[in-house]
Amino acid sequence: MPSIIEISGLRKTYRRSFRQPHNALDGLDLEVAAGQVHGFLGPNGSGKTTTLRALLGLIRVDGGTMRIFGEEVPHRLPQVVSRIGAVVESPQFFKHFSGRLTLQLLAESAGIPKERVEAVLEQVGLRDAAKASVKGYSLGMRQRLAVAQALLKQPQLLILDEPANGLDPAGIHHMRELLQWLAHEQGVTVVVSSHLLSEVQQLCDSMTIVSRGRRIVDGSVAEIIAGHSGASLSVRFPDIASLSEAAEALTAAKPGVGAIVERDRLIVTGAPEAAWVTQTLAEAGIYLSELVTQTKNLESVFLELTGTAPMPGQTVQIGGSVAVPETAAPIEVPVTVAVDGRPEAEEAQR
Numbered sequence: 001m002p003s004i005i006e007i008s009g010l011r012k013t014y015r016r017s018f019r020q021p022h023n024a025l026d027g028l029d030l031e032v033a034a035g036q037v038h039g040f041l042g043p044n045g046s047g048k049t050t051t052l053r054a055l056l057g058l059i060r061v062d063g064g065t066m067r068i069f070g071e072e073v074p075h076r077l078p079q080v081v082s083r084i085g086a087v088v089e090s091p092q093f094f095k096h097f098s099g100r101l102t103l104q105l106l107a108e109s110a111g112i113p114k115e116r117v118e119a120v121l122e123q124v125g126l127r128d129a130a131k132a133s134v135k136g137y138s139l140g141m142r143q144r145l146a147v148a149q150a151l152l153k154q155p156q157l158l159i160l161d162e163p164a165n166g167l168d169p170a171g172i173h174h175m176r177e178l179l180q181w182l183a184h185e186q187g188v189t190v191v192v193s194s195h196l197l198s199e200v201q202q203l204c205d206s207m208t209i210v211s212r213g214r215r216i217v218d219g220s221v222a223e224i225i226a227g228h229s230g231a232s233l234s235v236r237f238p239d240i241a242s243l244s245e246a247a248e249a250l251t252a253a254k255p256g257v258g259a260i261v262e263r264d265r266l267i268v269t270g271a272p273e274a275a276w277v278t279q280t281l282a283e284a285g286i287y288l289s290e291l292v293t294q295t296k297n298l299e300s301v302f303l304e305l306t307g308t309a310p311m312p313g314q315t316v317q318i319g320g321s322v323a324v325p326e327t328a329a330p331i332e333v334p335v336t337v338a339v340d341g342r343p344e345a346e347e348a349q350r
Helices: 048-055 077-083 099-109 115-124 139-151 169-186 197-203 221-227 242-253 274-283 298-306 344-349
Strands: 003-014 022-033 037-041 063-068 071-073 084-087 157-161 189-193 206-211 214-220 232-236 258-262 265-269 290-294
Touching: 003 048, 003 189, 022 037, 022 048, 022 063, 022 189, 022 206, 037 048, 037 169, 037 197, 048 063, 048 157, 048 189, 071 077, 077 084, 084 139, 099 115, 099 139, 115 139, 115 169, 139 157, 139 169, 157 169, 169 189, 169 197, 197 221, 197 298, 206 221, 206 298, 214 221, 214 298, 221 298, 232 274, 242 258, 242 265, 242 274, 274 290
Parallel strands: 022 214, 037 189, 037 206, 084 157, 157 189
Antiparallel strands: 003 022, 003 063, 063 071, 206 214, 232 265, 232 290, 258 265
């Protein structure tokens, strides 16, 4: 599958008076395949919005290469900009204009047929509010309007920074269905930066997780979660007095098995399978009343990975991560995935 976006070794440093320079991007790599919804995730200050702004030619970078549709940007951006729709940071509109008039003016200025205005209003769910002035729009409605303007020219690449911002649950569901329809039925490549990890897990086909301006891991959402799943078992007993005895029996039976008492249950990790736990406890004369397999979701995987960002040039295998001090030298780790900010105001928002 061809890559629509290719970023290699991207670097951006913000130099501030009387302060240490801030490395917003520290050799970041990113690839986005065609026809997918791709999540771009990272904690505040990790470089997400800086990357998107650089990709769209809104800021200059200090090093690295970027390509969209095979064209190097920003030098060749004019050749591909007509194929890109984007919403980055908080959208701004003339508050006394109606939603429909706003889109009509944007369409006219870009030579887009006026029929597209009604089409995108319908797509984003603003048809019934199209006559109202933007000043009366809620945050979620303004976000829908921003997505509508990005869709006006029927882009082949759609870049959205926090598209669910301000939307209620019904609006989030509608946006998810729209973006998946665009990608899977219309062939549009969608890149989404979001803090709503549960929504990303439902929405996206693939994702890249970044921290400290570096890529930590990328791949399909399912593969990344499965690779870091570390499934655990929740075990309960008829008598809570059995908890400590059961923990000792399991940890003594096999190296690498962990057992932690948590209130009225035992959390077991590293067990080969659930049946092994049942058998081992039975052999010790301990019988359980409940055994439930617990798997990690995207949120827990995200927290694990972004808390252990690798250094430049380090690699990390899906299924494991390594904590590295900020000042440590690069180290070697078994690999399958190559790993490889903003100023203060930006850090506060991202």
